[in-house]
Amino acid sequence: MSPAGLRGATAVVGVAESDLGDVGPGRYAIELAAQASHRALADAGLTVKDVDGLFGVVSGKLMSTVDLGEYLGIRPRYTDSTMIGGSAFVTFVHHAAAALRLGLCDVALIAYGSTPRADSGRARLGGGAGPEQPNYEAQYQPRSPISGYALAAARHMYQYGTTRTHLAEVAVAARQWARLNPRAYSRDPLTVEDVLARPMISSPFTSYDCCLVTDGGGAAVMVRADRAADLGVRPVYVLGAGEAHWHKSINQMPDLTVSAATESAARAFAMAGLTPADVDVVELYDAFTINTIMFLEDMGFCAKGEGGDFVSGGRIAPGGALPVNTNGGGLSYTHPGMYGIFTVIEAVRQLRGEAGERQVPDARVAVAHGNGGQLSSQVTAVLGTAEAL
Amino acid sequence: MTVVSEDLLTDMLRPDVVYREGLAAGELRYQRCRTCEEAVFYPRICCPHCGGTDLVFAVSAGRGTVYSTTAIRRRDLPSYAVTMVDLAEGFRILSSVHDIPAEDVAIGMAVRIAFDTDADGRPRAVFTPEAAQ
Ligand SMILES: [Zn+2]
Numbered sequence: 365m366s367p368a369g370l371r372g373a374t375a376v377v378g379v380a381e382s383d384l385g386d387v388g389p390g391r392y393a394i395e396l397a398a399q400a401s402h403r404a405l406a407d408a409g410l411t412v413k414d415v416d417g418l419f420g421v422v423s424g425k426l427m428s429t430v431d432l433g434e435y436l437g438i439r440p441r442y443t444d445s446t447m448i449g450g451s452a453f454v455t456f457v458h459h460a461a462a463a464l465r466l467g468l469c470d471v472a473l474i475a476y477g478s479t480p481r482a483d484s485g486r487a488r489l490g491g492g493a494g495p496e497q498p499n500y501e502a503q504y505q506p507r508s509p510i511s512g513y514a515l516a517a518a519r520h521m522y523q524y525g526t527t528r529t530h531l532a533e534v535a536v537a538a539r540q541w542a543r544l545n546p547r548a549y550s551r552d553p554l555t556v557e558d559v560l561a562r563p564m565i566s567s568p569f570t571s572y573d574c575c576l577v578t579d580g581g582g583a584a585v586m587v588r589a590d591r592a593a594d595l596g597v598r599p600v601y602v603l604g605a606g607e608a609h610w611h612k613s614i615n616q617m618p619d620l621t622v623s624a625a626t627e628s629a630a631r632a633f634a635m636a637g638l639t640p641a642d643v644d645v646v647e648l649y650d651a652f653t654i655n656t657i658m659f660l661e662d663m664g665f666c667a668k669g670e671g672g673d674f675v676s677g678g679r680i681a682p683g684g685a686l687p688v689n690t691n692g693g694g695l696s697y698t699h700p701g702m703y704g705i706f707t708v709i710e711a712v713r714q715l716r717g718e719a720g721e722r723q724v725p726d727a728r729v730a731v732a733h734g735n736g737g738q739l740s741s742q743v744t745a746v747l748g749t750a751e752a753l
Numbered sequence: 754m755t756v757v758s759e760d761l762l763t764d765m766l767r768p769d770v771v772y773r774e775g776l777a778a779g780e781l782r783y784q785r786c787r788t789c790e791e792a793v794f795y796p797r798i799c800c801p802h803c804g805g806t807d808l809v810f811a812v813s814a815g816r817g818t819v820y821s822t823t824a825i826r827r828r829d830l831p832s833y834a835v836t837m838v839d840l841a842e843g844f845r846i847l848s849s850v851h852d853i854p855a856e857d858v859a860i861g862m863a864v865r866i867a868f869d870t871d872a873d874g875r876p877r878a879v880f881t882p883e884a885a886q
Contacts, residue, residue, distance in 0.1 A: 500795040501847045503871045504879075506835045507825050514823035515837060522821070522860040566835075567824040567856065615795075615837060615847040620821055 378408025382581030396581035397477030404583035417469025449736015512614035512738035530672030542692025582705035606631025704734030768796030815866025
């Protein structure tokens with residue numbers, strides 16, 4: 365079977381967040397993952413007993429799906445705890461599509477939970493996992509992950525004339541979307557001047573160039589397309605997906621201005637038989653403002669080096685020509701640490717026409733793009749309504 | 754090219770040790786692949802460029818150019834630079850530029866190696882602007 369056999373063969377039929385924001389000091393990541401899972405299954409009209417494919421990452425768990433299966437009472441016949449960073453959840457969309465298409469499972473659950481705000485008040489356990497390899501960066505005290513992205517932004521500015529105002533435009537557009545999303549964490553008005561006036565944290569970034577730190581979880585449910593029709597929900601079809609990674613540590617990124625999203629997106633669009641011109645809405649992992657600029661370039665929405673101008677003048681904001689991060693993104697909506705699931709949730713809501721005030725009219729094709737590490741792992745999914753099949 | 758050691762097998766199997774010994778001796782060591790001739794850094798047991806395993810250590814002359822840099826702000830202390838430097842031998846290192854304010858470190862600036870110790874007293878390679886030498 366050619367990989368093209370996956371196009372439209374599976375669909376996301378349920379999505380949900382857990383409680384988000386500040387969930388309180390006595391709660392734990394696996395609880396949020398479980399809560400989101402139950403809600404997402406309910407959204408699909410299914411229960412945990414229907415699930416036989418389990419995909420997920422739970423913060424602090426090294427074998428996430430094993431813990432989650434025990435916790436939820438699921439005994440999966442397909443399990444995947446692939447930990448490639450914040451893009452993992454979009455990778456799970458890709459892997460679940462393949463597993464479902466091949467009959468390796470019939471109902472796949474993708475789950476996430478993390479409680480960095482709650483954890484901040486807890487005592488530390490000893491015996492951390494420790495470094496994977498000798499470390500050639502720690503001696504210089506980079507402030508991870510921000511300095512890695514700051515280095516990329518600085519190089520992008522040097523090479524292409526991108527400005528701090530361009531970066532600020534990304535933060536402002538995200539906030540304008542967040543103001544239309546009642547679940548968003550930061551909803552106060554924000555201007556370019558506000559962003560530029562903040563003190564620098566790691567140049568060229570101020571705090572408003574950086575994503576939020578919130579609690580939160582999310583989940584999505586997928587079945588094969590034939591079953592999707594029986595569930596009485598509006599299916600969102602997975603039209604294409606692709607993944608790529610070239611480096612892990614920022615010092616090993618060959619060109620700080622070009623990410624592996626160039627390959628992941630090309631693969632996803634090829635599977636879908638579509639191009640960026642066919643996309644109605646983009647949900648991408650905006651850990652920092654430079655991400656939005658780089659990923660729009662790398663995915664082919666504009667040429668390399670033109671991202672700064674592309675995001676300016678409200679083009680990616682509400683009412684703009686290309687709606688990007690319509691939930692408010694990691695910058696203004698929520699960011700528990702690995703944001704990828706929320707790109708999928710919002711893409712599905714937009715394609716179902718359930719996005720309320722922030723709904724993109726007649727959205728038929730959406731991109732969900734995940735990023736992990738320091739511009740390291742890149743995963744792109746192209747999703748569509750029945751009209752896009 | 755300076756070959757650090759003729760004990761190539763030992764070097765190959767403990768590249769991190771050889772690298773750290775270099776820093777303690779005031780040398781920035783890197784590897785050269787004898788199969789594809791590319792410079793390799795950080796130290797490895799195989800070449801990421803060609804997949805070869807015939808690597809030898811050499812000592813960098815310590816001349817390079819700033820590839821990218823960020824000034825990290827601290828409360829009540831001066832900012833410090835986290836800087837990626839392209840060495841003339843063809844490899845890149847994440848390091849820091851000293852002797853000037855972190856905000857003044859600029860992409861494209863010519864820099865030269867210096868050595869100091871980190872907060873834990875371990876030797877490390879840092880850089881200073883050529884113009885300040
Ligand atoms: Zn080689």
